[in-house]
Amino acid sequence: MRDLGVGLGYLLKGQRWVARHGKRYGFGLLPGLITLVLYAAALVALALWGEDLVSWATPFADDWSSPWQGLFRGFLTAVLFALGLLMAVLTFTAVTLLIGQPFYENLSEKVDQDVSPDGTAPESGLPLWRELWVSARDSLRILIRAAVWGVLLFALGFLPFVGQTAVPVLGFFVTGFFLTEELAAVALQRRGIDLRARLTLLRSRKTLVWGFGTPLGLAFLVPFVAVFLMPGAVAGATLLARDLLGEEISEDEPAPEEEDATS
Numbered sequence: 001m002r003d004l005g006v007g008l009g010y011l012l013k014g015q016r017w018v019a020r021h022g023k024r025y026g027f028g029l030l031p032g033l034i035t036l037v038l039y040a041a042a043l044v045a046l047a048l049w050g051e052d053l054v055s056w057a058t059p060f061a062d063d064w065s066s067p068w069q070g071l072f073r074g075f076l077t078a079v080l081f082a083l084g085l086l087m088a089v090l091t092f093t094a095v096t097l098l099i100g101q102p103f104y105e106n107l108s109e110k111v112d113q114d115v116s117p118d119g120t121a122p123e124s125g126l127p128l129w130r131e132l133w134v135s136a137r138d139s140l141r142i143l144i145r146a147a148v149w150g151v152l153l154f155a156l157g158f159l160p161f162v163g164q165t166a167v168p169v170l171g172f173f174v175t176g177f178f179l180t181e182e183l184a185a186v187a188l189q190r191r192g193i194d195l196r197a198r199l200t201l202l203r204s205r206k207t208l209v210w211g212f213g214t215p216l217g218l219a220f221l222v223p224f225v226a227v228f229l230m231p232g233a234v235a236g237a238t239l240l241a242r243d244l245l246g247e248e249i250s251e252d253e254p255a256p257e258e259e260d261a262t263s
Contacts, residue, residue: 007211014236
């Protein structure tokens with residue numbers, strides 16, 4: 001259980017780090033704002049035309065008497081929107097990281113330099129186009145895994161009592177795990193650790209991952225919050241990645257004036 005608190009601590013330390021680096025934080029907001037606009041438009045469309053989509057997908061209910069037809073299709077519409085919201089939370093990080101890849105790579109590298117005892121940070125040595133390709137490929141593979149979990153949770157949601165109690169809780173833990181993977185990938189990819197190895201590493205300390213990612217996933221459900229937390233989440237995930245790899249984390253931080261001068 002101690003790891004839960006440690007994971008939450010890294011999330012908070014990441015937010016504190018970006019608060020000390022105003023310029024980097026400001027640039028880090030732009031990818032999140034772009035992604036937010038895209039996702040908001042998609043969710044609004046789902047809210048407006050979701051009922052029509054459900055009606056089209058359930059022609060067998062056309063002849064049902066009232067109120068059963070309305071209740072059935074209303075329930076499916078609500079579930080469809082909830083699933084869309086879950087997928088938005090699961091994929092928001094991946095899309096934002098892809099859009100803001102150059103900035104987040106630089107931010108994560110600066111965090112490594114700040115907390116490393118010798119002031120150095122690992123470098124991938126790959127050209128930007130290659131880093132973007134690897135990030136996009138791995139994000140797609142993670143999104144497929146997340147989609148499988150989403151469909152499974154959607155199906156379990158129909159179970160009496162369990163679907164309304166245990167399934168939502170499980171959904172938040174699943175969301176937290178995948179969020180953490182996407183965020184920690186920025187630092188771990190720079191160290192040459194591939195997706196399979198990253199997943200094995202994260203599974204070895206699930207409570208640490210849940211302590212970091214589950215509160216973040218809950219916060220991401222609040223409109224606009226994800227945009228403002230993303231830069232700090234990347235910084236915190238870099239600290240978490242160092243912990244997972246057993247790398248030393250120096251607690252001594254330079255003064256804000258010195259940090260801004262070297263930014």
